[in-house]
Amino acid sequence: MDNILNFLRLEESDHLLLFWLKEILVAVVIFTLFWGLSQVVRYILTSWVPRLTAFTRTGLDDRIIQRVTPPASLLVVFAGLYFAVRSLPLPEKAHVVLSGAVYILNIIVVTVIVERVIAELLEWYGAKLAERHGAGVDRQIIPPLEKIVTIFLVGIALMVTLRHFDYDIVSVLTALGVGSLAIGMAAKDTLANMISGFTLMVDRPFRIGDRIQLTSGQWGDVNDIGLRTTKIKTVDNTLLVIPNSELCNTTLINLAYPDTRAKGRINVGVGYESDVEKVKGIMIQTALDVPEVLPNPAPEAFFVSFGDSALGMSLFFWVEDYTRLFAVTDRINEQIINRFREHGITIPYPTRTVFLEKEN
Known part of the structure; x- marks a missing residue:
């Protein structure tokens, strides 16, 4: 078994x-x-x-x-x-x-x-x-x-x-x-800045290196675009840190877009006895003699106003790089005042005549 x-x-x-x-x-x-x-x-x-x-x-x-x-x-x-x-x-x-x-x-x-x-x-x-x-x-x-x-x-x-x-x-x-x-309520400002930073990166209203001007009048070159803040280096070499949510909800001017060319303007007053056409020609030629002024678009001069003591004239010109606008304006101003002196054109300053009446 x-x-x-x-x-x-x-x-x-x-x-x-x-x-x-x-x-x-x-x-x-x-x-x-x-x-x-x-x-x-x-x-x-x-x-x-x-x-x-x-x-x-x-x-x-x-x-x-x-x-x-x-x-x-x-x-x-x-x-x-x-x-x-x-x-x-x-x-x-x-x-x-x-x-x-x-x-x-x-x-x-x-x-x-x-x-x-x-x-x-x-x-x-x-x-x-x-x-x-x-x-x-x-x-x-x-x-x-x-x-x-x-x-x-x-x-x-x-x-x-x-x-x-x-x-x-x-x-x-x-x-x-x-x-x-709960996290969103506790960090809503940080999240708003992060979402705005992502929006800035995608929408691209400005790029790193662009010069922008804010509605407050502050302006400078964009140094960095982060998720929370944007850093702008101003012309006096200070760093301006702005929350991204503020940049997304404000109006700003991008001086570097669509290209780096910039338009300059110089206002000057000449005496009422001056020949307006001659003044225009001198201003335009003075601008053209500066190498950094673009010939196309060509400089233009206009008679814009009648002042209390002078005729208002304006010169418009273009430069290739907006970072050189102030330097070029300085050179044109120097040349204009020298040319006006050579041609006998006066730049008057406000005067006031006072009449005194003698009582009998």
């Missing part, structure tokens, strides 16, 4: 061993098929797809394919590992743990693929911004965007993972919403 029981136990163990060998073999076959499929995917992405993207005028698609090929093939391998684990007749808890771990790996790989695609798109967009608005713009805009995208993708991956394990993501979202509201 004992021999019969031992024989039955041995036969049962052999059947169990054969059963597990068969199940493991099926899992290995599934994983092998997916591994082969990953090699096919890699071959297609490295050999055939570049032939198609070669017909496009941009290299963006080539860079995207090059960056997503390794994680895409790895994703197929992890997918095969997931189905291989699911095919094994393991206990329920073992299934949950193993398949859950492989599922998390798949989510991570998918997140990496999406992040790499978006990173290439942002890099391409940054290069376009640099071509349009000058070098350095991409280094200001793209890094904050990349951080925001990364946080967004990680949040989505976390919610998908929690949803897979039947966690209540509504309560998580509610807690995050309440926390975000």
Whole structure:
């Protein structure tokens, strides 16, 4: 009897061993098929797809394919590992743990693929911004965007993972919403400045190096555009720090846009006995004799007003660089006063005649 029981136990163990060998073999076959499929995917992405993207005028698609090929093939391998684990007749808890771990790996790989695609798109967009608005713009805009995208993708991956394990993501979202509201109320000014800084970087009303003038009369060169403040270096070599929210809600003048040319104006009064046409000619020729004054648009002189003691004249001229406007104005003023003296043209000053009546 004992021999019969031992024989039955041995036969049962052999059947169990054969059963597990068969199940493991099926899992290995599934994983092998997916591994082969990953090699096919890699071959297609490295050999055939570049032939198609070669017909496009941009290299963006080539860079995207090059960056997503390794994680895409790895994703197929992890997918095969997931189905291989699911095919094994393991206990329920073992299934949950193993398949859950492989599922998390798949989510991570998918997140990496999406992040790499978006990173290439942002890099391409940054290069376009640099071509349009000058070098350095991409280094200001793209890094904050990349951080925001990364946080967004990680949040989505976390919610998908929690949803897979039947966690209540509504309560998580509610807690995050309440926390975000509390943080937003506590730091609303800082957030307003950060959002305004991002708006300034995207809208580009001015660039680093541009000379701007505020409604308050202050003006200077933009030294830095940050997420919270903008720094302006004034002409007297002081640093003006302005919150971005104020710059977004005020009117300002960009002296460097659409180009660096600037228009200067000189007002001068001449005596009533002066020949107006002669005065105009002298002023225009004086401006043209200064090398930094542009011949096109040509300088212009106008008779603009009748003053109490002088005829009001105005000279308009253009310079190539707005930073040289004051220096050029100084040189023209010096030449004008010398030319007026040479031609006998007076620059009168206000006079007042007082009549005294003698009482009888």
